[in-house]
Amino acid sequence: MNKDNNPNTKKPKFSSYWIYAIILLFIVGIQLFSGENSWQSLPSITPAKLQTFLKDGDVNKILIITNTRQAKVYLTDEAKDKDIHKKVINKSFLPTTTAVPQYKLKYGDLQNFENEIDKTIKENTLDPNIVEFEQESNFLGDIIITLLPFILIIAIWIFLMRRMSAGGGAGGGGQIFNIGKSKARLFDEKTDTKVTFKDVAGLEGAKEEVQEIVDFLKNPDKYTSLGGKIPKGALLVGPPGTGKTLLAKAVAGEAKVPFFSLSGSDFVEMFVGVGASRVRDLFKQAKDKSPSIIFIDEIDAIGRARGKNNFTGSNDERENTLNQLLTEMDGFGTNTNVIVLAATNRADILDKALMRAGRFDRQIYVDLPDVRERKEIFEVHLRPIKTSEALDLDFLAKQTPGFSGADIANVCNEAALIAARNGKKAVDKQDFLDAVDRIVGGLEKKNKIITPEEKKTIAYHEAGHATVSWMLEHAAPLVKVTIVPRGQSLGAAWYLPEERLIVRPEQMADEMCATLGGRAAEYVIFNKISTGALSDLEKITKQARAMVTIYGLNEKIGNLTYYDSSGQTDYNFSKPYSEETAQIIDKEISLIIEKQYARAIEILKQNKDKLTELAEYLLEKEVIFKDDLERIFGKRPFENKEELQPN
Known part of the structure; x- marks a missing residue:
């Protein structure tokens, strides 16, 4: 293909800076090559050489510039024809009507220079009028010097404005005059990375x-033909990391x-009124391109419930933004072809007006994945990882x-890093187990300095957990102890808790008893206890308090709960129960914990020999698995058929 006819041939783009450059070059050219300034490029001579020219009668005029200590030398017509002067005949690029000097010179003291010239003129009977005096001025240069500060200020202002404009998002949001423009990013399916629903594992209900929302926009007649209305908004709610933003990316891709x-x-911006302005601009852009979807991640930043007593006025800007969002989502002139998707993990603090039907018609709960969904998620994240075997x-x-x-x-990423750290060519099953241990328990510290007595106490503590959990029906199945x-x-004991949807009191009691098995083992073996049970005590105290104050599982308190799902009790200065009830609650919590502690001690006393055998084996091996407990204690009589088999 002919390069000249190729429309893709790159051509230089016109820029306004070209005009500025041409003007600047023109000014510089005038300054350098005009008749007034061209003499600066003339050949220089010494005052002694000037005396020679005067004696030869070659000088027509000497123009002394008093303010620059320079002089211009004009030759006579006869002198210009001499061979010695032919090289300096005027060759100015610009035409001029004034006489042009042929030489220039610099002098020292003006008075001495004048005296020498006068002396030479008298000695050679020359015309004294050939000497003239002048002060030279640069009009254009003076103007430039005068205007230079203003030019610099204007240039800096233009530079700052351009930088602010370049830093903005869509719609010129960074420019000072466009600060109220929306910063929303318009997804382009042709150039952006495309995520589809195939990349979203699990989350079947939410997906x-x-x-269906995507289908609304693709085939609206299918739903509106029966009189239905397309939902105006859907709120994705769930714990962090469950895939809310990933679902939104899939919507963008599909x-x-x-x-x-x-x-x-x-x-949110430092300027008052910017938030509401950006909401208006966002919906204006979305309506212009309707049907369209708006996705607002972490909407609780502007959707937090409005306060009744706002004395400081600090939340006025956020509330104005929320009010504008409420109006745009369901107000006069609302365009039904714009669907708003939003994500948050703090739905309890959102304003009720934002949550009502007509704005967010649907609340899609994105929960933590169950065992089947976790398997699907592993399949997605294992695609780019090189494994050494077919993983289970x-x-x-x-x-x-x-x-x-x-x-x-x-x-998955941590398993790959562990395999690489150990010099493996592929990731195996053990790397994944180490990765789970690393994430849940933290970095392994084999070099930590522990005295033999402390190590023995830790071994019996962890063996106590393992023993009690093995003997209780509802305790979580043990995987390993380290x-x-x-x-x-x-130290730690690793369990696989049963994923229950509801929990009964006997199940909670067994879990608390197993948790107290560590401290109970210290008491049974050493007849003394230590601070090593801090995390255990924190866990069971929360469980016992939840039984009494939240789930209504205590006979003394009865079927009452002091839990507020709206989260408003966090801001109250008083408790929702009396001081007498508080004393009863504290007493019942203590009774529940002490009962399970006594139960754990009793179990360990009955199995003291097996506890000792397990602890000694743990001291020797440092890490033991379910097989070792089966060898010492035998099979659990209430073994769950679906329980995880040891590796």
Whole structure:
């Protein structure tokens, strides 16, 4: 193809700076090559040489510039024809009507210079009028010097404005005059990385709801033909890391409509009224491109419940932004072809007006994945990882109870790092187990200095946990026990808790008893206790308090709960119960804990020989597994068929 005919051939773009450059060069050219200034490029001569020219009668005029200590020398017409002067005939690039000097010279003291010239003129009987005096001025230079400060100020102002404009987002949000413009990013499916629903593992219910929203925009007639209305908004609610933003990215990848994405904090600015202005501009852009989707991540930044007593006025700007958002989502002139998606993990603090039907018609709860969904998430994150064998994904899914999608992604990445650190060519099953231990328990510290007595206490403490949990029906199944320090813990017992939807009092009691098994073992073996049970005591105290004050599982308190799901009690200065009730609550919590502690001591006394055998074996091996407990204690009589089999 002919290069000249190729429309893709790069051509230089016209810029206004070219005009400025041409003007500047023109001014400089006038200054350098005009008749007044061209003499600066003339050849220089010495005062002695000038005396020679005067004696030869070659000088027509001497123009002395008094303010620069320079002089111009003009030759006569006869002298110009001499060979010695032919090289300095005027060659100025610009035409001029004035006489042009042929030489220039610099002198020292003006009075001495004048005296020498006068003396030569008298000696050679020359015309004394050939000497003239002048003060030279540069009019254009004086103007430039005068205007230079103003030019610099204007140039700096233009530079700052351009920088502010370049730092803005969509719609010129960074420019000072466009500060109220929306910072929303318009998703372009052709150039941006495309995430689809195939990349979202698990979350079947939430994914189905979101897919339906995409279908609303693709086939609106399918729903409106029966008289239905397209939902105006959907709120994704759930714990951090469960995939709310990933779902929104999938919507952007699947929907063939404009998708505006921004964070709730993008509305907040130091200038008053900017948030509301940006909301108006965002919805204006979305309506212009309707049907479209707006996604607001972390909407609690602007959607927090409005306070009744706002004395400081600090929240006025945020409340104005929220009011504008409420108006745009369901007010006069609302365009139904704009759907708002939002995500938050603090739905309890959102304003009720924002949550009502007509604004966010649907609340999609994105919960932590169950064991089946965790398996699907592992499948997604294991695609780019080079594994050494066909991994048992069911095993990995059961090893990670309570893990979110982000946690599982972290496990896969950490396993790859551990394998690389150990010089392996591929990631194996043990690397994943080490990664789970690293994330849950912290970094392994084999070099931590522990005295033999402390190590023995830790071994019996962890063996106590293992023994009591093995003997209780509802305690979580044990996976392994270790006395290798990790993070801030000196030892740990790893369990696989059953993923229950409801919990009964006997189940909570068994869990508390197993948790107290560590301190109980210290008491049974050494007849003394230590501070090593701090985390255990914190855990069971919270459980016991929840039984009494939240779940109504205490006979003395009865079927009452002091839990407020709205979170408003956090701001109250008084408790929702009397002082007498508070004393009863404290007493009942203590009774529950002490009962389970006594129960744990009784179990350990009955199995003291097996406890000792387990602790000694743990001291020797540092890490023991479920197989070792079965060898010492035998099979659990209430073994769950679905319980994880040891590796």
